[in-house]
Amino acid sequence: MEALATTVIGSAIGAGAAIVFAAMGELLAEHTGVMNIGLEGVMGMGAVIGIIAVNGYHTNAYVALLAAIVVGLILGVIYSTATVLIRANQVLCGLGLSFLGTGLSRVMGSSFAGSPASDRFMPVKIPLLGDIPIIGPALFNQNILVYAAYLILPPLITYVLYRTRHGLSIRAVGENPAAADACGIAVQRLRFLYTSLGSGFGAAGGAYLTLAYTPAWTESVVAGRGWIAIALVIFGDWKPLFVILGAVLFGGVTSLGFVSQARGWPIRSSWLAMFPYLATILLMLLPRLFRPRTRQQKLSGAPAALGKGYYREEG
């Protein structure tokens, strides 16, 4: 029984890590007011670059990860140029980016499909913590990317966003760009920077899938995780900690699917595959269902200027 619990928890955390990367990136972008729904495509590209680097060019996993992040940054720059500079419709550009990334990654990955990554991130056990019964091996015997995703990234982002002046500027840009602009904050620059950066994180999440989680490339390696990451940002009310919670919950549902398959529980694989997406929808619905109506209108964590391009009116 303990072994089962450990497996489920550990697997949940591992499954959620990819989403944490992507969601943290999306969180940053959305706090500046830019919605990047092309994350699915970016993750796909990150994943395929990762596998091409290790299997095609025989680099080590770290270099592959870096390459994936760079590609993610480039995609982010393209997206930001269209969305922040040109102020084109964010939903359209995002959808376009998701199609582009998904399609292109599949084309590039077709010759690498199925073969495992020749170099991957292996689990690293943390000495004392890893020995705690049940949760020890689950939480502290993961690969380094998982530690980065859960232990480094969220606290860092929380600190920067809520405890530094720079973070205040970021949030101000998302809430009221005109007021921020009047205070001398470089609205466009911050939006551009953090949207691109967010895309880079997304690509890291994709690379995690092919370099650590699966670790191989298939056409369906991303399987909608980019979209789920965006949904979880909403579920988490734009606060890093809750987003992590959502990611772990999602990971848990996913891992339950695998565990039940492995143990031969009598549920068809198709049904199990549905659960993560249904669960995510449920997660999106739950916070609203439990909040009384008037309260929810005033206290949403959504950046007020989310989704709108910013124009400095000069008359």
Added chain:
Amino acid sequence: MTGSLSRVGAWRLQRRATSSQWARVIFTVIAVLLGLLVAGVVIQLTGHPAVVMARRAVQVTFGTSRGIEEAAVLATPLLLTGLGVALGLRMGLWNVGVEGQLFMGAWAATGVGLFVRGPEPLLLTMMFVAAALAGALWVLIPALARAQWNISEILTTLLLNFVAIYWVTYFTMGPWRDTVGAVLTATFKVPYTLPRLVGPLTIGILIAIFIAILLSFALRHTRWGYEISIIGGNRRAAEFAGMPVTRHILTTLLLSGGVAGIAGAIEIAGTMHRLSSTISNGYGYLGIVVCALGNASPVPMIVIAYLLASLLNAGIVLQTQGLSVNAMLAVNGLILIFAAVGEMASQYQIVRKEPEEISPVPSSHQEFPAASEGKARLRHGVDNPAPGEDRVPTDE
């Protein structure tokens, strides 16, 4: 006059008060061509002889009667899913779940076709009704979530796409699987087929065109159409005017899902005759492109759907020369990005530089093209409440 100016030499770019329809069309065409051009360059760089391929593809799709017919067959689901997206977009809602609604419509049509017996016309009608209902039901929860709690319909509808595919997969691999007659994993053959027109083309295309014309009329000449475009433009104004916003959100999205479901029925009864997980080749997502390029206007979308289908067929021809469905997906994504940029570009015009004037008090909100006949419709999606909730204005 209006705001945002920036210098370009002795000229400058100025936002128009209303976006010009012609500029829009021109920029859309440029966008598509640019997307194809970039794709062509990339294809050339990867070693395929792009020009030769392109020429051959064009020759087959436009030059042969078979090519034209097959393009029309393909245009049908594209048009219908595009109409589904367009209905939502008129209200500033993004129903990107048309892919899943198509799947569910196909599933329902298959279910009726496999298990109900009767005269063909009756059964075909039942299949269509079932498909429309299934598609509408599939969007019901996202619609309710959006209408009641302002939960982002982009994500809810999109996530249900994945669920729909698994749902269909279950039936095609399980209870309805035809292990004897089908080559690939698919259900038993549905015995009712739509009347044929010519070659592979059935009356499905006529049904789609009819629906497009019907919707165009309804959107322009009925109260419902008027009200939903007001809601799309400014929800608060519509609410103050007493329009039943919540009800319209629901009915419009349900209708949108129903139309997409019908696309699934046509695929079953007209083209594929068996349900499989490849009943759709991303038609729902391509419908989004059709809608975007057509600025959510039903009748122009007929033409655009056909052109896009021709493009895809050219791609399938190219498939035999080494390119794939996924490459077309990528190209479509590129086109979408260019189209979005182009749409933005169409809102600017070049004016000669004038002496500086003292500006009025700057506002933080961009000016809207005033109630133009929905020409800047696509931008409404941008300025509706984000996937969060309505913010109660705090300082205005």
